[in-house]
Amino acid sequence: MTLWDQLNSFASNINGPWCVGGDFNIISNVSKRVGGNPPNTNAMDDFNTMINDCNLNDIGFFGSPFTWNRANLWQRLDRCLFNNEWIADFAMTNVEHLSRTLSDHSPILLKINKINISCSYAFRFQNMWMHHTDFKNIINVNWSAPVFPDNNVNGMLRLWAKLSRLKQCLRWWNKNIFKNIFSNIKDAEINVTDLDNIYLNNSDSDNLSCVNKAKENLFQLQLQ
Template sequence: MLMGDFNAVLFNHERSRGRGTSVLRGDNAFRNCINQCQLVDLGFNGAPFTWRRGNLFERLDRALASYDWRVLFPEALISYFNPLKSDHCPILLRLRPDQPMRHSRRPFRFEAAWLTHEDFPNIIQNGWNAKDNWIQRIGHTKKILMDWNKSSFGNVFYAKQRLLRRLNGIARELFLGPNHFFGETLVQAMV
């Protein structure tokens, strides 16, 4: 299985606006290579184009596999995401998309943002001053910090995921072509 930026398209509908003969020659060589190696494109979920420069949109990023690999992983799914700080979309390969991703319990981590909050010294002092041995104090302080974090800062991971989903939706619409709803200023800001 091969996955990444191939700098060529397989089909004409994978390019929107702009054509050059050197580009088409590269596309033909790419098609020939895929045919000779007997590879299949795994398809995708997400925006139809993975790269953009100006008004030119192309699907340059993809996953290709042999027939034997595809038989081993028939449910494999490719997803494209918002390119945030790149001119290419990130790619995610899930071998078994029907199985939910396991989210193991996250270990306790000290967050640097806590230091900026005016209540932090009091939270530490209240958590540590329990009349227990030091192992119990650590557990007690950890619980107090986690509860305080949730009430003071909220679930930043959920908020981040929600924003990323919204950005992916916007990027998907922008990759489909000009969108008068978003306006040209937003389109230029994303580039």
């Protein structure tokens, strides 16, 4: 494929951090597809060969597991790939799959942050994170990503590398996705009050359903 050849040529002629992202129009393995006919295994092999030859890495993502949908077919066609130098220089890089609107593709948001060593602080695991619906997915995606710079490292060194990376990921997730639990509760309480008033003025089943969902959300936040 012409694009794969161009990326291989680019990778062999550049020094320093680089990434490539967008709609590659191919999945990397069968788990990245639901519905439709069986995927083209030869095309997947060619795609994965290009990723390996260019020494690129998929660092995982936040959001829906699929970035493209049409009828009963869902696929992860869109992604960002990074070389080892990028991961070393921008360890706080994050990829998020945003919600689809008029397009059948999800927009991809790439956030790049330089680590400030002077502002480092102790990491503390919060038990309330485990009550968040996205928490297990965040752990699974980050833990299954390749280890930089040597994915063949084993034993305690591999465990240390994965825990160190996961720590940075959870710090970002806590600040940007989980956010402040007390502010979340306050907003949820206001939402329950507003929906209660709507249901009081119009006691139909749809409004009752909205009230019950809002109360369940408030209960989950209080549990956290």
